[in-house]
Amino acid sequence: MHGDRVLFIDGEALVIDKPAGLPVDRPRNGSISLENHLESLKFGFKRWPVPVHRLDRDTSGCLLLSRNPKAHARFQQAFEGGLVEKRYLAVLNGVVEGEGMIDLALAKVSTIEEGWRIVADPAGKAARTGWRALRHEGGRTLVEFRPQTGRTHQIRVHAATALGAPVVGDLVYGAGEAGGMLLHAASLTVPRGEAKDPIIAEAPLPERFGAFTE
Template sequence: MLSDRVLFIDGEAIILDKPAGLPVTPPVNGGMSIENYREMLSFGFHRWPNAVHRLDRDTSGCLLLSRNPKAMKRFQRAFEERRVAKRYVAVLDGIPSGDGGTIDLPLGKVSTREEGWRMVGDPAGKAAVTHWMLLRVLDNRALVAFTPETGRTHQIRVHAAEGLGVPVVGDPVYGSGTLGKNGIMLLHSEWIRVSRDGKPPVEARAPLPATFINAGFADDDVPPP
């Protein structure tokens, strides 16, 4: 149950450890999403919580929900003013060159009738900057931490595939899309912190999911933010 996956809760916010495979908003073709669980996540409040930002369907980990309209406006403003710190952890289908650095690769959206839409590196696109650090190498795969400065659609996935030349394991768009028999993408929103005026920040870390553990990586491989 999603109510068992709450990492942080107070009168303004909930941070949820979203499972991979569950979209934040209802899919076009129907199916379950976070929207279907909002009443369960109200925890006695009359208002149901709303997602402040988005995670891709196949990305697991920290998702911030607001518990009232005023908090929503403040959190949205924090995102706009870049007062939100986030860290993602991914298993890459190969080993990047170096131990870390910064990927400065603007992103643009392209679309074709055959393949649908995707994001690509585009000098004329929107600015996108991600810092990265190599955490561990195992069996020609790498566990990498990504700290984005910007929040573009598919930013981590494209920056891994194009910026580092090594896609996220299981990425169905920018990589091979397969991981053994399950094909689950190994991208995880591991940590988030949102500043609040006059109050302690909203902050939580999400433990690595079973898919990472099964791939040979562990929480001990990820240092504190």
């Protein structure tokens, strides 16, 4: 992981632009994950930085890592308290117009045949996502998402179920077109109280977004 992937760094925080295809957690088969890059992200500190939240393997963009345990605890509280502002960009398979707030509870289901997936379920955990259509291109729509909760696969399921237009390249909730999943954590703002400036990071749209990067 090269230094050009670092979007923000100070004594307690590091934000990297995670490439698509890199899992945050080590896969069971022991293949390459973020863990393999932590040594190169120490930047003079003795300990490895620790991811504070998760991005799906095929989602790229802003990932916050803490550089000491005290900071880690504070950042986790900010995430759990809904104080972190997250902005995602996704290309959806379909023409979506307007903007709104999706309020659709989610639950995890599991079958032997298909493994686990997330579904809309009124008895599930509350999940809210603000969205706004930005532009159209060839029957697809670039949409900005601002999740207010941090459920697993939240944006992917909300796009497919509530907007009726799955994220392009989503193998689980969409048709799984070639070229990777077009979901990107574009920016992250983490407040740090009165005494310190917030952590602010922005990750440019990757090349896989094609015409939408222009």
